[in-house]
Amino acid sequence: MDQLIWPAWPLPLGALLPVAVALVLTALAGEAGRRIGLPRVSGYALAGIVLGPLALGWFDTNDLASYRLVVDFTIALILFELGIRLDLRWLVTNRWVVAASAGEMALTFVLTYGALSLVGTGTDVALAVAAIAVGTSPVILTHVTDELRAAGPTTDRLLALCALNVAVSLILLKLLVGVLHSVHAGWQLALLHPLYLLLGPLLAGALIAAAYLGLRRLVDPNSEQGLAALIALLLAAIALLSALRLPTLLAPLIAGAFIKWYDPRPHLWPQQIGTVGGVLVIVTFMLSGAAVSAGELFAGAGVGLLAVLVRALAKLGGAMAFGPVSGLDLRKSLALGVGLMPLSILALLQAEDVRLLYPEFGDRLLPIVVAMVVVLGLLGPIATRRALVRVREHRRGDQS
Amino acid sequence: MSLETFASSRALSLGVELEMQLVSTHDYDLAASAEDLLRVMARKDVPGDVKPEMTCSMIEVSTGICNDYAQVAEELEALRAALTAAARKLNIGICGGGTHAFQDWSERRIFDKPRFHYLSDLYGYLAKQFTVFGQHVHIGCPGPDAALYLLHGMSRYIPHLIALSASSPYVQGKDTGFESARLNSVFAFPLSGRAPFVESWSEFEAYFAKMSDTGVVQSMKDFYWDIRPKPEYGTIEVRVMDTPLTVSRAAAIAAYIQAIARYLMIERPIRLSEDDYLVYTFNRFQACRFGFAGAYVHPETHEQRSVADEIEASFARIEQHAIELGCDEVLGELLKQVRERRNDTAWLRERHGAGMSLPELVMDQCARWMGGGAM
Numbered sequence: 001m002d003q004l005i006w007p008a009w010p011l012p013l014g015a016l017l018p019v020a021v022a023l024v025l026t027a028l029a030g031e032a033g034r035r036i037g038l039p040r041v042s043g044y045a046l047a048g049i050v051l052g053p054l055a056l057g058w059f060d061t062n063d064l065a066s067y068r069l070v071v072d073f074t075i076a077l078i079l080f081e082l083g084i085r086l087d088l089r090w091l092v093t094n095r096w097v098v099a100a101s102a103g104e105m106a107l108t109f110v111l112t113y114g115a116l117s118l119v120g121t122g123t124d125v126a127l128a129v130a131a132i133a134v135g136t137s138p139v140i141l142t143h144v145t146d147e148l149r150a151a152g153p154t155t156d157r158l159l160a161l162c163a164l165n166v167a168v169s170l171i172l173l174k175l176l177v178g179v180l181h182s183v184h185a186g187w188q189l190a191l192l193h194p195l196y197l198l199l200g201p202l203l204a205g206a207l208i209a210a211a212y213l214g215l216r217r218l219v220d221p222n223s224e225q226g227l228a229a230l231i232a233l234l235l236a237a238i239a240l241l242s243a244l245r246l247p248t249l250l251a252p253l254i255a256g257a258f259i260k261w262y263d264p265r266p267h268l269w270p271q272q273i274g275t276v277g278g279v280l281v282i283v284t285f286m287l288s289g290a291a292v293s294a295g296e297l298f299a300g301a302g303v304g305l306l307a308v309l310v311r312a313l314a315k316l317g318g319a320m321a322f323g324p325v326s327g328l329d330l331r332k333s334l335a336l337g338v339g340l341m342p343l344s345i346l347a348l349l350q351a352e353d354v355r356l357l358y359p360e361f362g363d364r365l366l367p368i369v370v371a372m373v374v375v376l377g378l379l380g381p382i383a384t385r386r387a388l389v390r391v392r393e394h395r396r397g398d399q400s
Numbered sequence: 401m402s403l404e405t406f407a408s409s410r411a412l413s414l415g416v417e418l419e420m421q422l423v424s425t426h427d428y429d430l431a432a433s434a435e436d437l438l439r440v441m442a443r444k445d446v447p448g449d450v451k452p453e454m455t456c457s458m459i460e461v462s463t464g465i466c467n468d469y470a471q472v473a474e475e476l477e478a479l480r481a482a483l484t485a486a487a488r489k490l491n492i493g494i495c496g497g498g499t500h501a502f503q504d505w506s507e508r509r510i511f512d513k514p515r516f517h518y519l520s521d522l523y524g525y526l527a528k529q530f531t532v533f534g535q536h537v538h539i540g541c542p543g544p545d546a547a548l549y550l551l552h553g554m555s556r557y558i559p560h561l562i563a564l565s566a567s568s569p570y571v572q573g574k575d576t577g578f579e580s581a582r583l584n585s586v587f588a589f590p591l592s593g594r595a596p597f598v599e600s601w602s603e604f605e606a607y608f609a610k611m612s613d614t615g616v617v618q619s620m621k622d623f624y625w626d627i628r629p630k631p632e633y634g635t636i637e638v639r640v641m642d643t644p645l646t647v648s649r650a651a652a653i654a655a656y657i658q659a660i661a662r663y664l665m666i667e668r669p670i671r672l673s674e675d676d677y678l679v680y681t682f683n684r685f686q687a688c689r690f691g692f693a694g695a696y697v698h699p700e701t702h703e704q705r706s707v708a709d710e711i712e713a714s715f716a717r718i719e720q721h722a723i724e725l726g727c728d729e730v731l732g733e734l735l736k737q738v739r740e741r742r743n744d745t746a747w748l749r750e751r752h753g754a755g756m757s758l759p760e761l762v763m764d765q766c767a768r769w770m771g772g773g774a775m
Contacts, residue, residue: 085426090491149507151424151431156491266428266759327440327490392456393432395507 018058022051026286039381041143044285045344046378052289054297059290064352067287069238074280075139075346076234076252077273079166082138083205083256084267086163090156096326097157101164104318104340105134108311109172115310121303121368124180128354128365129303131176133311133372135169136162137344137380143281144342144384146274152393154332157323158339158384163253166346170247171197173350181358200246205254208237212259227273249346288345291352292374296367304371311372315340335387342380348373403608403620406544406601409634410465412662412725413540416472416654417462418643419453419533420483420769421500423493428762430503430531432456433492434511440486447475450483454516455508455531465540469655469727476647477772484770493766496650497744498533498568498582498642501758505529505572526589532582535565535641537654539661541634544601546665551595551627551636552672553664554657555680558626558640559687559696560714563707564734565641565653566691567744573758579691579745582642583684591617592624593681597674604629626684640684645744645768649775652734655727660714662721669717675699692741711738733775 026047033043051058064071091098112133116126141162145155174197179190211233219225234252241248259267316337323333351369355362388394424431434456441450448463461483463475487494508528510520520527541547566579578584586592598604611617620628626640638657644650663669676699686694692708715722715735722728737743751761 087425087491090425090488094489094491151427151429152433153436153490153492156424156426264425264763266426266757266763327436329436329439332436392509392512395429395432395504395509 022047022058022286023282025051026282030282039140039144039147039385041140041281041285041381042378044282045288045381048285048287048289049292049374049378050289051286052291053293054289059287060293061291061352064287064290067283070280071284071287071345071349072238072248073231073234074277074284075249075349076238077277077280078138078142079163079249080234080252080256081273081277082142082159082163082166083253083258084260085159086253086257086260087160087264088257088261089264091160094326096322097160098164100157100319100322100326101161103322104161104315104337105165105168107318107321108134108314111310111314112307115306116303119303119306122364124361125364125368127176127180128173128351128361129307129368129372131169131173132347132350132369133307133314133343134165134172135343135347135350136165136340137342137346137377138162138166139281139284139346140342140344140377140381141339141384144381145388147396148385148388148394149396150388150393151395152391153328154335154339154391155388155393157326157328157336158388161336161340163257165340167250167253170250170350173354174247177354177358177361181361197246200244201241201250201254204237204241204244204246204251205258208233208251208255209258209262212255213263221267227276230273231276284345288348288373288377291348291366292370296370297374300367300369300371304368305375307368308372308375311343312341332391335391338387339384341376341383343373343376344380345373345377402612403605404631406547406629406631407634408543409540411540411542411546411665412658413635414466414468414472414654414658415463415538415633415635416466416476416650417460417536417538418476418496418647418650419458419460419535420643421495421497421533422457422459422487423495423500423762423766425491425493425763425766428493428759428766430455430457430500430508431492432509433490434459436490437483437486437492440490441482444482444486446482447478450479452511452513452516454511454519454527456511457503457508458531458533468725469651469658469730472654473648473651473730476651480647480769480772484772487770493763493770495762495765495769496533496567496643496645497748497765498566498580499571499585500531500533501570501748501762502573503531505531523589529588530585532568532585533643534582534586534639535643535650535653537638537641537657538630538633538635539638539657541636542665544604544629544631545599547629547634547636548599548601548604549668549672550661550664551629552597552599552676553670554627554636554638554660555594556670556676556699557657557660557714558680559683559694559707560711561638561641561653561657562684562687563691563694563711564656564738564743565644565649566688567642567645567748569745569748570752570758575749575752578689579694579743580642580688583640583688586624589624591622593626594677595623595625595628597672597677599672642744644775645747645765646773646775647769648773649744652730652775655722655725655730656734659718659722659725659727659731662725663718666721673699691743691745692738708738708741711735737775 029043029047030040109130113130215229238248319337320333351366422433451460466472568582571581679697694707696707696710722731
């Protein structure tokens, strides 16, 4: 009798079934969060941690590496949308917004670096953590603002500052790591590498923007074809940028901002991309706990918590110091600072990338970042949501 | 609570209020930014006033007491320039139009002020659904009885003013087919409509006392009439207009009202009668629905003609007064537009009809108001 027509026992289900179950569990955790009045992303982040090595162990860092493209693509999509919301005309008109952003970032960098140096993490780790701490999670911020359909001056600034934070954090970390590992042997390289890191994404961003605007003339961005074209464009960009050893995620952000600059018409996010993006965000969070193991979490807990605390003080201080001159009142400036708290998978990826290049250095860096992301990935979305509701910029949710 | 005494005001002095839309420059939906705009404006030295309105995505700007069209136009222009600068700083779009084309009323939130919360508790969803934007014009009256004569006389010109100012064809993302759909939101209020037909202030006081005794109203503010007396200013307030898409049109409409008022006050051409109001709601509906093409039934002769013809005839009657008031030139421009059947609703429909999406249309509305172009 031919054995091949009957199933073997135990059933050889492979990796697909656990992924399916994990996906639905993550989605349900988000729904559970919503029912008790929390942002969905907090539920997703919690599910990710539970599914990772810390508790269930369904995913580990190898999975993160094999699904890396999905995660990169998700973040690229979100940064592209965030870029389209970044109105450069406004930043030119109201330079205080840029000043507020620069002040808040400088404060975060200096204070985080100072605090970590004081507790003796070593200069290299302190610098790298400080560069990552400058960032803010674009995935969480866009998800929470979309969930609330938030709109208003605080929301505008929150998203603009988030975009600038992401850009600066990505460049800063690449530069610092390069400097620390004396990649820049000789002054020519020391000069050329930063230039390459800055101009590369700018050029790539301009190319993506031009391609998008060209495609927009051929296909309606709201149609299936438009969606496919946009996805293809971002995938091509990721492929090209990784080959060029440039930060893959920066170019989509820059492309978005260029598009809004060139064509200020409302670029409304097609419904279908919203749906696709929503599912991808769940997948991303499902994997976000893969790098969180008990050993790392406890190794980094002390310094990580210190970094969280200092970063919180710096972001709040920066927002409150520069918010009022840019036209926000003190209450909304406070909300802005609180809203900038989330730190999530992008920070993990930044640290993970460092580890891939410099394993020894990465092993000292990652635990701290993991601890920060656990705290700020779970509590950050709650902070952002409460801040936006507090200043009454939500259009959905409890109405008063 | 009794009615306050009718303050004295300079006859034919003018004041204009405009309710403006505040939108996000990302999706061009209404956004809650009134508080921030008001804070920035409070530091500026501008004529008139900028105040909050019922929901957080609207503000009301008003001129001071003006003498004539030129002064109204100048003050509105100064307000527009100051608001535009503040809005650019805050990344807000400001536009005219009687309704926002695609906002969802359930997403609105009530401005944090006791009176607005009281109204919201009383009227429920009507309060949020009242996120509509009108132009109000005050006309100074020499005395209370003259004010009532002017009020009843002016009510014959309500259809004219609706057709000239109409700028609200879209509600909740759809073309309503109306030239001014905004007024449909106003009619939902129990105390909307017209003032009672009384010709002397003592009768009006008696009416107010009776209404006040019923507990239904506490002050004149509780009446949402098309035209209402405003005793504390010594004016009548004409409230049927949509906020036009430009301040220049708003100023021109105010000039038209002032010229009609002068004609009514000086010539006293009408013998008032309660029967005037038999055709009132019909005429008003026709103007809201069809604009210039609506039917206008003359209250005395019962003769029917189009609102556009009726407006043209009215320009002939008030011409001398317009010259006296120095607004004949701008009324000439307005008349030219009437002949071409152009109003802001036509401007909006042209664009959306040619395939422009509603968010893009709102963006163009912002560019038009903030840019301060011609009407």
